[in-house]
Amino acid sequence: MAGSPEEKKPGGVRKVGLIVNPIAGMGGRVGLKGTDGAILSTARALGAVPQAGVKAARALRRLALSADEFELLTCPGEMGAVAAQSAGLSGFDVVEVGDGPLEGDPLGDGAPEDGPTGPGHTKEAACEMMRRGVDLLLFAGGDGTARDIADVVGVEVPTLGIPAGVKIYSGVFATTPENAGNLAVLFVAAGTSTTLREAEVVDVDEEAMRQGRLSASLYGSMNVLVAPQMVAGPKSGGAGDVDAVASAARDVARAMEPGCLYIVGPGTTTRAVTRHLNLDGTLLGVDAILDGQFVGTDLSEQQILELLDEADSRGSVEFARARIVVGVIGGQGYIFGRGNQQIGPEVIRRVGTDHIAVVATAAKLLSLTRGVLLVDTGDPELDRDLEGFRRVVVGVDQETLFRVES
């Protein structure tokens, strides 16, 4: 469960898994927006060199100080063993990865030890590590790698990303490779406990981004290590996030009025609102709540419009007839038009632009790359209506004013 302290198994040495996506981050220095798909050969042609292994080694050097306190399980060659060796670790175990060309292998040669690797390798390695019972899975890569890991691991095992990719919009990465190592040290240290936080895996469409369009989507979530709250400070932007999500969610949940239809968008923060009502909302879908109960989950735009029809037919209520509750999508700051297209222009117009509650943690708002919230509802006129300053609920009785742009 998110937020619950992960107690060390009595008597056992912790098993740490490491997966390096060796091609992650190669596009950045040559001005590409990532290395998903066929762009890899372009990156190599432009002189891109592997980054992820170096960054994984930086994290492992911190971990190497506690070498007696954990067993390392990693992958062959550039997918982990090289980084582990260069960090001075020895005696680690290696899982078998790759047996002929794999799904998504960009150059089709499927050789992880000396050639490029693909999503298939990452997933295969993650599966094997799950099977061998790792207590913590570290991975070095970017948002694409995080997606692959999330597909396999989900929220089952604590994870932490070592930032090494070009795109880092997901909340599953430590701020620096060293900080990833520091957190892992705390995790493996005898008798200590670390906090876990459910964090979102977000990815942008690289092809669209190369054409100058931003298109972020939410792909899932993982349980990641966060710094213990006692050391909150500039090094631990994520510290306290568990409480912050709960606090923001509580503020929204307790303000809910009877007789009002609440259309709750996707994301971990909005799902915390539904959980506050003892309901189990969907992570990626849109749910609807009336008087503390679900009246629909994982709804389509058409289904939401039908619920609004019903709300209208119930006649007048004291306050608003319906309200929209949305979170903020990853590093870019979309509140409409990315990952919640079900809440389309007609829905927003019928609910009213004054009846929208945006909920997010302060940490998430502060991490937004452009410092503004974005809307792209597909209706330019509505987008303009949504522009300007908007209050975002960040905690109980705490709001932050944020500029909305389209």
Next chain:
Amino acid sequence: MTERVKLRDYHAAVWSEPVVMEMGYPGRRGLAIPEAEDGVRQAVGDAEQLVPASMRRKAPPRLPELSQPEVLRHYLHLSQQTLSMMGINLFGTCTMKYNPRVAEQASMVPKMAELHPYQDEETLQGILEVIYRFDEMCRAVSGMDQFVFQPGGGSHAAFTHACVMRGYHGARGELEQRNEVITTLFSHCCNPAVAATAGFKVINLMPEENGYPSVDALKAAVSERTAGLMTVCPNDLGIYNPHIDEWVKIVHDAGGLCFYDHANFNGVMGLTRARDIGFDACMYMLHKTFGASKGGMGPAGGAYGCTEELAEYLPVPIVTYDGSTYHLDYDRPDSIGKIREFWGNAQVVLKAYAWVLAMGADGIHEARELSVLGNNYLEKLLMDIKGVSKSFPNMTKRRLEMTRFGWDQLTQDTGVDTVDIQHRMTDWGLDAYWMAHPPPIVPEPFTPEAGETPPVEDLEYWAAVLEHIASEAYSNPEVVKTSPHRQAVHRVDFAALQDPARRAMTWRAHLKKRNPEG
């Protein structure tokens, strides 16, 4: 500019001193107390019976048994390990300045040190006069009508304002409606905290491209629900909001009160006055801006001042003067009551009073100019260091008394971060720098503040040390990451500190956790 600076090879004393509970020898004594004479013994009777039975120990306490020289040596060693470094301290947002020894002396003379607030006010005329006259000095620099010194520090003075604001709106029957306090992200973090503590909802404004929120953002935030604005200026980055007078007008037009948190007063003292800008109230920290000592959780002092309109809500007592005698006025029916016992840290007020008398109006002007000049000179030196960047670089107007920088570039290049550098600088005899108040916005931040007291050579030495560490980061990052190397204790085991099974606050708890069986 810093190449001619020679770095000093500092090294702390290392004594590997044991815990005092592990020291000593049974029967050893620090003082041999002679047996009482018969006459004394007869007059007193059974001395043990003088202590109520319920308070008598069943067995003597298990204290270490040591001689006087052993005790003195032990604590001298500990002080050498922890306090031996009187380094250069440019601890930003805290306005570190030299605390004149004459003021410390004045606060320690028996006439001051032996006063007690329960004395009759007739016998307290001296300190009451000091408080009354210091109130007048604070009025002169702020334009406010009345000050109190009851708060124990800056945040406490801000909390006093939150309570006064509650009193003001409550008296108008608007407290329920006006439940929102507006602040900015780079105000001191006590501003939202005290507003929330006093029961208000907090509306935070984000910095925009110049490092402060726009007038439009404030306009969008105010409403009939606005209780007031609580803000600093210059902010936590040393950036002055040039529209601050317009801000005050916008909030007043909405019916709110405006509080000027003068946490960063050094950059504007003697130049601008809170009242002249339109503010209804302000606070000063006597333990930083006004030359009284700061730190070590020691006695601080918050000066809270407001306009006549708000004065009726001030905490009691107020020091008044009838032309011949000073009085403590408790008869103020609309007062918010007590913020703290008695009337504040009188010693701190005395030190601040002595500081103002020593400085004079011209001296206060000069101190402001020197602190702004010193910061801008230091900024020039630091910006020449590889890997340093300035927060909000688009803001080209000069920072006032401090500047927030970041090591983001250096961290990306080398993996060395601001905490590593903070550790390493102590190896060169510098006090660890201040990074930033939460939340962390500027990556890998550090915030020096020159203040008016260090000579220019200190600023150059400080910059030279950082330049040296930056070059180490690029050439030999491990030496920085594993620092400090020349302190009494190099690295503290934070994992142990966070581990309830291992950390202990008392010797008894320590023994219990080491040997759970026995």
